Amino acid sequence: MSHEFSLTSIPDLNSRYDIYGAVHKGLRKAGCDLLGRLGTADFHNAEETGFLIEDLRHYLMLAASHVGHEDDHIHEALAAKGLSTTTLDEQHDDHRTAFRELEELVVAWENAWPLHKPACGRKLYLAFAAYIADDFAHMHEEETVTGPLLWRNFTDHEMLGIEMRIIASLSPEKSMAFMRIMIPAINPAERAALLGAMKKDAPPEVFQAVIDFAVRPALSVGDFAQLAGALQLAA
Numbered sequence: 001m002s003h004e005f006s007l008t009s010i011p012d013l014n015s016r017y018d019i020y021g022a023v024h025k026g027l028r029k030a031g032c033d034l035l036g037r038l039g040t041a042d043f044h045n046a047e048e049t050g051f052l053i054e055d056l057r058h059y060l061m062l063a064a065s066h067v068g069h070e071d072d073h074i075h076e077a078l079a080a081k082g083l084s085t086t087t088l089d090e091q092h093d094d095h096r097t098a099f100r101e102l103e104e105l106v107v108a109w110e111n112a113w114p115l116h117k118p119a120c121g122r123k124l125y126l127a128f129a130a131y132i133a134d135d136f137a138h139m140h141e142e143e144t145v146t147g148p149l150l151w152r153n154f155t156d157h158e159m160l161g162i163e164m165r166i167i168a169s170l171s172p173e174k175s176m177a178f179m180r181i182m183i184p185a186i187n188p189a190e191r192a193a194l195l196g197a198m199k200k201d202a203p204p205e206v207f208q209a210v211i212d213f214a215v216r217p218a219l220s221v222g223d224f225a226q227l228a229g230a231l232q233l234a235a
């Protein structure tokens with residue numbers, strides 16, 4: 001897959017409904033965090049690395065799920081207006097191949113004799129780095145090319161409808177898992193807007209669960225206090 005983009009002609013992304021922003025920030029940050037951990041892991045130590053492998057599989061599950069949401073809701077909406085999604089579909093197929101190959105490398109590390117585990121871990125590190133490099137280029141294209149294409153062809157109200165259909169399709173567990181990667185990756189104003197909307201629209205017990213399980217554990221004490229102030233949460 002090759003990408004050609006100008007780094008100086010990024011459109012003004014704050015002017016319209018941003019369907020990709022928060023989830024892509026979450027995937028980028030979680031991917032970078034994992035790459036850092038894969039780089040420092042002692043792959044010889046199967047017990048310690050087991051937690052990292054679990055987190056890696058969880059990340060790849062969320063990434064695969066995200067690609068599926070874009071296929072089912074964004075690409076379908078584009079196709080319904082006669083707009084081509086061929087390039088994006090091909091890139092998503094490449095992602096699905098990468099998910100299978102990464103799982104094969106994980107299994108190879110799990111099954112390797114102790115002496116061979118570090119070499120298998122090194123392969124996994126390199127493969128994951130190549131995967132996120134590719135994914136970052138793909139997400140860049142979505143946010144700077146597909147985003148403006150959506151704005152030209154859909155109203156903000158229609159875009160909101162697409163996002164609401166994606167959210168409605170998520171199980172509570174998956175919804176929580178996406179919140180866990182998004183919240184620490186977005187800025188204070190974005191956190192306040194995302195959670196402010198949820199506080200207004202979601203049942204109070206659901207909102208409280210998101211605060212307790214996805215927000216508070218993911219933020220520093222200072223960042224949580226700032227958010228709590230913006231949302232006027234009870235102390």
Ligand SMILES: [Fe+2]
Pocket residue numbers: 067070092138139142
């Ligand atoms: Fe995508």
